[in-house]
Amino acid sequence: MAVIAYREALNQALREEMRRDPDIFLMGEEIAEYDGAYKVTKGLLEEFGEMRVRDAPIAEMGFAGLGVGAAMAGLRPVIEFMTWNFALLAIDEIVNTAAKLRYMSGGQLKLPITFRGPNAGAIQLAASHSQSFESWYAYVPGLKVVAPSTPRDAKGLLKSAIRDDNPVVFLENEVIYGLKGEVPDDEDFTIPLGQSEVKRSGDDVTVVAHARSVHWAMEAAEILAEKHDISVEVVDPRTIRPLDIDTILDSVRKTNRCVIVEEGHPFCGIGAQVVDDIQREAFDYLDAPVIRVTGPDAPTPYARNLEQLSLPQAEFIVQAVQHVSYLE
Amino acid sequence: MSRRNERGKRVLVATKATESDELLGLDRDRLVEMLRWMILARRFEEKAAEMYQMGEIGGFCHLYIGQEAVAAGAITPLGDDDYVITAYRDHAQALIRGLDANALMAELFGRVGGSSGGKGGSMHIFNAARHFMGGHAIVGSHLPIAIGLGYAIRYRDSDAVCVCFMGDSVVNIGAFNESLNMAALWDLPVIFLIENNLFGMGTAVHRAAAVEKLADRACAYAGMEGWTVDGMDVLAVRKSVERAIERARLERKPTLIEAVTYRYMGHSMSDPSHGVYRTKEDVLEHRKKVDPIDHFVDTLKKHAVIDGSDVTQIEESVMAIVAESVEFAKNSPEPDPEALYTDIYYGDYPDPKRRDPWR
Ligand SMILES: Cc1ncc(C[n+]2csc(CCOP(=O)(O)OP(=O)(O)O)c2C)c(N)n1
Numbered sequence: 151m152a153v154i155a156y157r158e159a160l161n162q163a164l165r166e167e168m169r170r171d172p173d174i175f176l177m178g179e180e181i182a183e184y185d186g187a188y189k190v191t192k193g194l195l196e197e198f199g200e201m202r203v204r205d206a207p208i209a210e211m212g213f214a215g216l217g218v219g220a221a222m223a224g225l226r227p228v229i230e231f232m233t234w235n236f237a238l239l240a241i242d243e244i245v246n247t248a249a250k251l252r253y254m255s256g257g258q259l260k261l262p263i264t265f266r267g268p269n270a271g272a273i274q275l276a277a278s279h280s281q282s283f284e285s286w287y288a289y290v291p292g293l294k295v296v297a298p299s300t301p302r303d304a305k306g307l308l309k310s311a312i313r314d315d316n317p318v319v320f321l322e323n324e325v326i327y328g329l330k331g332e333v334p335d336d337e338d339f340t341i342p343l344g345q346s347e348v349k350r351s352g353d354d355v356t357v358v359a360h361a362r363s364v365h366w367a368m369e370a371a372e373i374l375a376e377k378h379d380i381s382v383e384v385v386d387p388r389t390i391r392p393l394d395i396d397t398i399l400d401s402v403r404k405t406n407r408c409v410i411v412e413e414g415h416p417f418c419g420i421g422a423q424v425v426d427d428i429q430r431e432a433f434d435y436l437d438a439p440v441i442r443v444t445g446p447d448a449p450t451p452y453a454r455n456l457e458q459l460s461l462p463q464a465e466f467i468v469q470a471v472q473h474v475s476y477l478e
Numbered sequence: 479m480s481r482r483n484e485r486g487k488r489v490l491v492a493t494k495a496t497e498s499d500e501l502l503g504l505d506r507d508r509l510v511e512m513l514r515w516m517i518l519a520r521r522f523e524e525k526a527a528e529m530y531q532m533g534e535i536g537g538f539c540h541l542y543i544g545q546e547a548v549a550a551g552a553i554t555p556l557g558d559d560d561y562v563i564t565a566y567r568d569h570a571q572a573l574i575r576g577l578d579a580n581a582l583m584a585e586l587f588g589r590v591g592g593s594s595g596g597k598g599g600s601m602h603i604f605n606a607a608r609h610f611m612g613g614h615a616i617v618g619s620h621l622p623i624a625i626g627l628g629y630a631i632r633y634r635d636s637d638a639v640c641v642c643f644m645g646d647s648v649v650n651i652g653a654f655n656e657s658l659n660m661a662a663l664w665d666l667p668v669i670f671l672i673e674n675n676l677f678g679m680g681t682a683v684h685r686a687a688a689v690e691k692l693a694d695r696a697c698a699y700a701g702m703e704g705w706t707v708d709g710m711d712v713l714a715v716r717k718s719v720e721r722a723i724e725r726a727r728l729e730r731k732p733t734l735i736e737a738v739t740y741r742y743m744g745h746s747m748s749d750p751s752h753g754v755y756r757t758k759e760d761v762l763e764h765r766k767k768v769d770p771i772d773h774f775v776d777t778l779k780k781h782a783v784i785d786g787s788d789v790t791q792i793e794e795s796v797m798a799i800v801a802e803s804v805e806f807a808k809n810s811p812e813p814d815p816e817a818l819y820t821d822i823y824y825g826d827y828p829d830p831k832r833r834d835p836w837r
């Protein structure tokens with residue numbers, strides 16, 4: 151097993167899938183000659199040529215919709231948004247078109263398309279460039295939504311997303327593009343969509359976290375084990391829609407306490423849905439109310455100190471876990 | 479192409495139908511087929527209007543009556559591999575592209591025998607088998623899809639083309655520029671066909687588009703040509719679309735065609751046919767002077783291609799199809815409640831009823 155960065159894992163996934171299936175093509179801004187704004191598509195133009203690795207003009211709605219049309223015609227497009235903030239200009243094609251065409255055509259159409267790019271906080275780019283969109287897309291029936299936290303998950307899930315015959319919103323994370331981790335070399339390695347993973351086992355409190363938040367949760371779990379003798383189980387849903395709630399429920403039934411972490415805003419966030427599922431299906435197992443640690447209900451600020459304050463960092467998670475353990 | 483109406487407002491008037499040269503060299507069968515499609519679309523929609531008023535059809539239902547020459551002229555020259563895509567005013571295109579009238583009427587009725595099993599309705603008609611790719615109700619949203627179909631054609635090195643119909647208001651939305659730009663940039667075989675019926679709902683074209691002729695917008699894209707044709711003359715439309723198809727097939731060049739036409743009915747069945755934006759007289763004048771079916775019948779008679787009995791025969795056969803479609807729709811059951819949760823995803827998906835136990 152090689153140790154590679156999150157961005158390389160994504161690159162490998164793209165390269166391997168493109169070698170496997172000639173119907174896959176990539177399109178996005180700066181993805182070809184420039185190797186990608188974040189170098190995820192590095193070297194792919196060279197190997198696959200311009201028809202399959204296409205630099206698009208700055209026309210998000212145009213090239214997102216182009217992908218939808220190509221998918222309707224049987225190709226398997228992977229559309230890169232330089233960041234998901236810019237996909238707001240394309241959201242009509244994702245929500246009104248990609249997500250709805252199968253239903254509105256009574257099952258006549260199949261939309262094997264992946265929309266991918268970095269989501270959530272960057273570093274000091276302020277409110278227009280640092281937003282978490284998972285609850286926007288997870289709200290929409292017809293879409294699948296994936297948010298990997300590690301290089302291994304990034305590779306295995308991107309391969310599955312590309313092979314999936316539905317529109318998939320694939321949310322990466324700029325801040326962890328350089329994060330290294332073990333990734334299987336096997337070209338057949340994939341991770342099915344819709345499977346949570348227990349990233350750390352424990353007995354006392356379940357912490358549910360996805361994407362970058364998994365790393366704060368792991369850090370908090372370490373602190374809690376060392377300093378407070380609390381054993382935390384970290385569950386990473388990995389796919390937000392469809393959500394594998396059973397793995398989360400199994401954990402909660404074991405620990406009887408739960409904290410949910412996400413970078414996005416608290417109101418109508420992913421955690422709100424998870425809380426609903428837990429109270430409906432595991433109410434009797436709970437020894438404390440479920441607590442959420444989220445980004446603030448405020449736009450992301452530029453100033454370094456305020457931005458840092460906005461993150462659902464380990465320190466807050468430690469406090470929340472102590473709170474649900476009645477140990478404050 | 480513009481004059482002032484009684485209230486002093488500037489209005490566009492569709493140009494008088496022209497004499498098309500030599501029936502484009504089409505044989506009798508082809509010509510009669512085109513006429514038949516136009517009459518079928520007309521009678522089908524007249525019946526749909528009736529069914530709407532009786533409450534059998536709901537929601538938004540946008541009729542094409544008056545504009546038939548555009549769809550008939552543009553779709554009849556296409557081959558099986560070519561694609562057709564349009565907006566929500568989509569019944570005529572779907573029929574002419576070969577959708578069974580029964581499936582169309584049943585879809586308008588919201589019945590299981592409809593083209594989408596009753597889940598799309600009037601604005602979302604699809605017939606993937608015949609490469610009729612919708613039926614899109616968000617203004618402008620299907621232009622990017624059209625160039626995606628064009629991209630797939632190029633990708634596969636096929637010589638198919640894609641005809642993308644759109645209303646006149648689409649030239650003002652961002653997706654128009656994005657799509658035409660990419661089509662020109664990458665030589666995509668797409669024919670952008672504006673159905674300029676002089677209004678977007680109640681807004682006259684010149685109140686929304688800062689351009690004299692909509693086809694002039696083509697000049698912003700290298701290699702694209704822009705033509706204006708008489709959209710009340712099916713042969714004029716066909717002639718220009720044939721030329722555009724050739725450009726697309728041989729040179730891979732996209733074309734922008736503006737067909738000037740006229741809608742007789744209100745914007746949709748829930749709107750009046752006239753009001754502040756146009757007068758009743760305007761509508762009557764168009765119906766009387768430039769009706770595309772009357773004009774085509776006259777042309778065909780003048781060239782002795784058909785006589786009165788042929789028209790009667792077409793009318794009768796078309797009326798039988800329309801009547802049958804209503805019967806079919808009426809007898810087709812409403813979709814099964816289970817259908818609420820089907821066709822959302824391809825393949826397996828966790829049971830949505832887990833969060834929705836009462837429905
Ligand atoms: C993006 C968007 N904005 C507004 C509407 C509402 N709307 C539906 S049709 C229409 C007018 C369109 O006119 P035009 O493009 O000329 O087509 P026509 O109806 O004349 O065929 C409007 C404003 C819509 N469907 N989509």
Ligand SMILES: [Mg+2]
Pocket residue numbers: 645646647673674675676677678679
């Ligand atoms: Mg119009």
